[in-house]
Amino acid sequence: MSSELAAFRATLAQAIGEDHVLAAVESTAPYAVDGVCPALVLRPGTQDEVAQVVTACAAARVALVPWGGGTSMTAGNPPKRLDAVLSLERLDRVVEFDADNLCITVEAGLTLARLQALVAAKQEILPLDPPASDRVTLGGLVAANLSGPSRLLHGTARDWVLGLRVVLPSGEQIRCGGRVIKNVTGYDMNKLFIRSFGTLGVITEVTLKLLPMPETRASVLGLFPTLAAAKAVLEAVQASFLLPEAMDLLDPAAAGLLLPALGLASPTGHLLATAFSGSQATVDRQVRDLEALVAEQGGRGLTLREAASTQAWQAITNVLGSVPPASLRVLIQVSVPIGRTAGMLASVSARAAEQGLSAAVTCHAASGLLRAALLPAPELPADAALEALAAATLALRDEAVALGGSLTVQAGVPAFKARVDAWGTPGSGFATMRRIKDAFDPHGLCSPGRFLGGI
């Protein structure tokens, strides 16, 4: 260890305590990002300590990556530099829960599951449901703009975040927004940090708007022999007055991974899962309408209520996590205009098949967002497998871009990422983004190289 590094470590140890400056390889290895292992893992215990750590890193020109639950660390490009990981795990306190005003402020390292349990005790919910809610932190959720099935009715983090506290790359602490539901006091700075992937600073506190818990929940699952039949139901719902909370469509491969858990025996098919929440009267009516639509299109229907419905959605949300792990597995996310979603689902399967890959595809069918796991045949040599994965991914990206959308890589080995940029080619707004990044992080110390266009 160089003497400079030793001095830097001493400063940090003084700020946050020796125990929270990890340097041993066995402690830092689990925090490797795309194969790059940090020299240090830092675990500040308060927001002020985060500011001290970032200030010290800035002074020493140490490149850092914030780390929440670690569930998204496979997304993005490999870091250009990574000296230290700043873990938010100890920032897991509730700052203020104002149940009467449907508002909660928490530290960034609190997990979504713990927040949900807390607010549920007051009959409230935060209607964001990304996968792995037991590990996802609020900071990570905001930084990665994660969403789940219920974005159909409730939107994404950008619709629920009222305020943030952020430690800028300089170490300076700032506040964005506040705790009221309408706020135009200057620019909407929350939006800048939502989905900034740790490149503009460290989010240390999040204030969120909440909703009253709905009276009841139910889901109708329909298994269809063809995509066309599932799509017909989807379109009928979109043209109706119904207000589903979520509509997810799974291709037969993804559906096959779920069916045993749902008690639906094979043969498999396309699975369209629709969730409703609200008053008993509206949920009952919507369930009836949907059951009729499913039957009309020759689907096999299954209606689930309350806990059974919630469980099914957990399985649906996490389905790609159950894709048999293979060392070269690639996870992609594709975004297209809403009406193109089901068509894109078919494209993903087709492009994968062309390259001899197997694929499991799921989508938020009425929101324009798809996720897929692509797997090469096990017997394929690594080079050929990577070529096939890259060819399919790039072909799909072209297709998505032609529709006005995008494709991002959520997970893939470094050799894959060397072939496929995780974000794609930046658009005309990029020069402004670059100026923003340079203004906030002039020395390029916050998650350098992981984001769009090398930001």
Place this chain on the structure above:
Amino acid sequence: MAQQAFVQSLRQIVGDANVLDSDVHLQLYQYDAYLEERRPDAVVFVHSTEEVARVVKVCHDYGVPFVPRGGGTNLSGGTIPFKGGVVLEMIRMNRLLEVDKANLRARVQPGMFNLELGNALAPLGYQYLPDPASQKAATLGGNVAENSGGPHCFKYGVTTNHVTGLTVVLSDGAVVTLGGEAPDEPGYDLTGVFVGSEGTFGVCTEVVVRIVRQAEGVKTMLAIYDSIEKGSETVSAIVAAGMVPATLEMMDQLVIQAVEKSLSCGLPLDCATVLIIEVDGLKDDLEAQTEAIERLCLAHGAREVRVAKNDAERALLWAGRRGAFGAVARLTPSYLVCDGTVPRTALPEVLRKVAEVGEKYDLRIPNVFHAGDGNLHPLILFDWRDAEQKERVMKAGMEILALCVQLGGTISGEHGVGLEKMDAMRLVLSEADIRCQLKLKQAFDPSDLANPGKIFPAPLEVAHVQ
């Protein structure tokens, strides 16, 4: 002369008829719905993104500031050309370019009025949700720049929640597209930060908005109270009961009397306050929801609850609410619209204290506002010809904003900072917060030509010297 050459370049782009620089014309563009005035050097009518880009490029080359102007209905001096220069009149860019039902999006030019968009979508069975009370005269571009709210924003969110893409001309004349029809574009959310940037990041020349199906059913009711306190308590009670009405609007006695004088909507003249409550959605539980709310209102001291029996009755209630600002204008030569926000449960307290401010400064302050959002609009009545009175009004306004901040709220819920609230920014923001916002401004507009001199208070050092 540089000025002549500059104006000549503008004429070459848009034609003689589309550049105004006579005294009479410039005078018409020196004010908006706020109280300050400043004359521009020229007014340019623009018709396309390309024209805007060329005009802005010329401004950039000559170092001349420019200010986009939509309906001019903003209440914070947003369209006042504070540093002179060009007013870009957007109103001719008023076409609905596309309604894309399959993708639930519409593509709109920024000069289109909010209500016109609504009227175009309604026959197709769709709607654009944000509905500022000024929707008849406010443009989509202005809505975007102010991140406007409206009566239906309690349930459905404000402009930013419904804008997914923008075409923007930056201050060097570059045309950029941000976001679009597909969700979650990679990169920073520049659409999100542009919304609410008050014309200081550039000129928006196209907007992609989310459209949704019209609701299957809607019920509107009027709850009548003899006490403001009781009315505002009911607002929190409804939310606490787990209900999310589409609107929760409030008007007090002075406003009601003014509305009745000009519009005759059948509101009771002798009550202290009314709540306009609307529920919408699937028709299956609207009746039950309406009854539950009615019971709640009565339990919290309403003397009467009326449910609109048909579309005509409903329209009348809304005409009253939307016409409220206009009606109050009949009471007085001018008024200052305050726009503070507080957590909903603080409404009774803040309303009491606003009344105290009125007494202290000897001013009449009627209230009409978005109660569900905790977004107050005390209207401080005065006569602009009376300088002494105007000074009291400004003091009272600032005191009301400070009150909102003390109660956990902020200084603007939807009308923006503009020229009006630059000095109030420090009630909420630290110097670091302000520096951080300025960085964003510089990244969008390095040459500081887009609506300069707005939003940010003078640097502290300078303020100390004074």
